[in-house]
Amino acid sequence: MLATAYANDAGTVDHTTGFAPKRSPDADGLELRGIAGPTRTFEAKEHVFREGDAVTHVYQVEAGHVCIYKMLSDGRRQVIDFAYPGDFIGLGAMHEHGCNAQATSRARIRLMPVVTLRQVMRDDALLGMKLYEAISRELLAARELLMTVSQRTAMERVASFLVALSRRNARRGEDPREFVLPMTRNDIADFLGLTIETVSRTFTKLRAEGLIDLAQSVLVTIVDPASLEEFAEGRTH
Amino acid sequence: MLATAYANDAGTVDHTTGFAPKRSPDADGLELRGIAGPTRTFEAKEHVFREGDAVTHVYQVEAGHVCIYKMLSDGRRQVIDFAYPGDFIGLGAMHEHGCNAQATSRARIRLMPVVTLRQVMRDDALLGMKLYEAISRELLAARELLMTVSQRTAMERVASFLVALSRRNARRGEDPREFVLPMTRNDIADFLGLTIETVSRTFTKLRAEGLIDLAQSVLVTIVDPASLEEFAEGRTH
């Protein structure tokens, strides 16, 4: 039985990459460490997999950040998700990957062969349930993003993006008020269905209205969380 | 073992509702009939469940059509999917539903209690796999819709909507060139992130350019499938 292997013993530094360990990953404590195969380190901009690749593994980010995106033939890009340490990537792909996964910064990633995954899902109902829940969360997130991109204004999109990052940090036991953006304006723009100019202007406006502060372009401080959430929910006309 | 219960014996008319039987559902032949509980008939506009409702069942549409959508507090609506006969709805919800499900026309729906679902997923790896695949398809669809809504023009959105319906019909063994839209312009607009006026204008334009024909507002005939797909993929500037 593999059911005892979920023990969250994250606490040691990976000396091969020098990453600081993260305390509580998003995936409700489920870790492939001890269950699955080895890790691999991907450099910034390196792809973990690409759309159309045969599915060979399921991946779990252990350190760094990964950008999941889809492309249109003419270059238009849609960022689907930013994977943080603890997050799974590559779940739900059946035969070939339906999107691309690219490290935004150096990332350490654990690999689990899909054959192992299938076998484990047969043998271990609890793990199967965990993966079902992980993919369910991805579905929820995709639909929430759809709502954001399709229905909200630029202001509301950026606000809800920041609120989501803040909540994610809170869940991970990090500071929900001040954090570093692990992605570029371009990534944010392609995530929210805006241009980088609009994203930049909107950040500026949020700062001008005193809802956030930007000491550097990547360092966000949420000054007025309540008002930011109002904006995010569209309750501020 | 429940593994033998998947046999697709759809072929009898349900005399309680008078629905014509559908030949091949979308969910790769997986049917809850014989595994799960009874069916219930929902009238047009009746809700199967609402956002925030406790999750009590998983549902499979057997006849009719169901509109899945989310709402913002100020009334903005995002349609997430249109469920056809054979499609599951309510999958992936953990404790409470994250969206609403409303019959667009009278619909017969099979109900399976979640407790049964959980038990079956433990006991029957194959069924668990099938449900994992069903939710994976939903994730794929959500991301594809995200791409469409976020990156494509009105013309491209409507074109890809029609192409998707056409392919769906082809998969179901029905006519991919001529079909009835089981939803209103309003539903389509909220699905594609447009207004009903823009949807209407775009249909008119597609007809004017000879790509489709509209004998009635709900009866679509695809005249030039190749060109329509070109539009859908954005290869036509």
Added chain:
DNA sequence: CGTCCCGTTGAGGCGGTTCAAAGTGCGTGG
């Protein structure tokens, strides 16, 4: 026949894009 709902069409306005240019931070090499 009137009402209601849905779809279509038209005219004008606006939010976000496009195009252009200047500003900022950082690694690299002289």
Added chain:
DNA sequence: CCACGCACTTTGAACCGCCTCAACGGGACG
């Protein structure tokens, strides 16, 4: 250590695609 180049960000101005508001048409139903 500074100069330079490069990638990223910010800001400005003009444009455009879709939205808003408004009016009209047609089928279903009482």
